Amino acid sequence: MTHPIDRWHEVVAGLNVEALDDLLASDVVFHSPVVHTPQQGAAITKLYLSAAFKVLNNDKFRYLREVIGSSDAVLEFLTEIDGIQINGVDMIRWNAEGKITDFKVMVRPLKAINLLHARMKQTLEELGAIPRS
Numbered sequence: 001m002t003h004p005i006d007r008w009h010e011v012v013a014g015l016n017v018e019a020l021d022d023l024l025a026s027d028v029v030f031h032s033p034v035v036h037t038p039q040q041g042a043a044i045t046k047l048y049l050s051a052a053f054k055v056l057n058n059d060k061f062r063y064l065r066e067v068i069g070s071s072d073a074v075l076e077f078l079t080e081i082d083g084i085q086i087n088g089v090d091m092i093r094w095n096a097e098g099k100i101t102d103f104k105v106m107v108r109p110l111k112a113i114n115l116l117h118a119r120m121k122q123t124l125e126e127l128g129a130i131p132r133s
Helices: 004-014 017-023 042-056 110-126
Strands: 024-031 062-068 072-081 084-094 100-108
Touching: 004 017, 004 062, 004 072, 004 084, 017 024, 017 042, 024 042, 042 072, 042 100, 042 110, 072 110, 084 110, 100 110
Parallel strands: 024 100
Antiparallel strands: 062 072, 072 084, 084 100
16 A cells, blocks of 8 residues: 555545545544634545645745654645745644545745635635635
């Protein structure tokens, strides 16, 4: 079995949203840096990650370092949007089957969080996930 983090990197490198179907556990929980409540389930997690791919994964996106344990990892990333550097971490936990069960994103600085919030809202509206206001 390919390591879950290797599979995650393949998904990110190819922006392969459909590959998330095989990587996410059905009961996965997604923790957004801007949404108060955890989002539960593979469908909503896939939606949030799809929007994040569109917003964050530009030509400046890169992972800086990784700390990997037996069933969880922290991956620090850096990207830039509109001249604002966004620094964050993906905190990922997986089960014995190698499926992601918990995905938490933390972002800094505040200016980046505000930009990310606005861009994610717009992208989720475009994907039909939330009604346009």
